[in-house]
Amino acid sequence: MEQIGVAGSTNWAGNVVYGAVRTHRPESVDELRRLVAGCRRVRALGSGHSFSLVADTAGDLVRLDGLPPAVEIDAERSTATVAAGMRYADVAAELHRHGYALPNMASLPHISVAGSCATGTHGSGDGLRCLSASVAALELVGPDGDLRVLRRGDDGFPGAVVALGALGVATRLTLDVEPAFEVAQSVRTGVPLDDVAARFDEVFGAAYSVSAFTGWRGGEAAVWLKCRTDRPAPAWGGGRAAPGPAHPVPGMDPAACTVQLGRPGPWHERLPHFRPELTPSAGRELQSEWFLPRAAAAEAIAAVRSLAGLVAPVLHISEIRTVRGDDLWLSPAHGRDSVTLHFTWHDDPAGVLPVVAALQDRLGPLGARPHWGKVGAAPAREIIAGYERAPDFARLARELDPAGKFRNPFVDALFPPG
Structure with missing residues (x-):
């Protein structure tokens, strides 16, 4: 080792x-x-x-990236069992080679399967759930080195996928798959934020996967549309077609981005915003994100716009997405269809943290749940109060890890030991 x-x-x-x-x-x-x-x-x-x-x-x-990479497809069950430490990019390429697809991918294909699922990471789409909702089974190493497999339908399974690493170390995950498909990606610029808020269902229903990027100051967004070629695309044409390839951060080289301009291509080469072989970052950065009830989308957008003078000076870009609800106990989309507000900040903690606190103050009363893997400002007790199945998760953690081998201060703050 x-x-x-x-x-x-x-x-x-x-x-x-x-x-x-x-x-x-x-x-x-x-x-x-x-x-x-x-x-x-x-x-x-x-x-x-x-x-x-x-x-x-x-x-x-x-x-976990030293474990042997493996993608084992079960065509009868429409699943694929993958090594936990593999990157989504590598899993996707292997699935596509055999004619299969994942229903959803995150913006970055560079991230690991187990880590993404454990924190509720997601892509975007009215009908698409968090990546973790595609997990049909997972294998965990328990505190004594024992192996345990939990499957969809088992008691406690909805608490075991988005588990913040508190139940054990994942070795393999079984994911739902479907036949491979093609996607055509296009970008429309100059879309008024007023239209995004007022016609939210129309804008975010305009493609299989939709993202709206904005800097909040200026009142406009760029809307990225990822349309499946095997499904009819609703007619929405706000703003104007981008004249060439775009990067989410205005002025940055789009070479790191996936192919646009309506050119069809394999699902795994269009659903992420960025290519796996290139570094997408705008430089050293911080990120924050909140999940809110979809019904609060217009109010949430208005709340952030009211803070644009604070947000814009320390912001690279913000992304608005939609996520379908799920039944996973600690998923930020648990029990409700959601709108997510993502912020990619400058690498300036002193400047960023007060703005994150101001956003939390405005979005918290709307039912915001912070992303587990991002920079936040809400106290742990306030965060976990938004999860009705939190007591069930605490009981599951005590059952699977009674001595707290997998706990850390982050988990302890949410689920105090004892």
């Missing part, structure tokens, strides 16, 4: 310095089981793309 680091390693953005005494990269499930069994405290680390302390620990960190 490879030991790849000691305390001082950071997340993708560099805003989190992990407190782990060691970081390990096991090369087999048996190595992982022995490691977990021998640790007093241990947490799994995916691609490191979370901006919060969700993955941090004072014990040991374990990376």
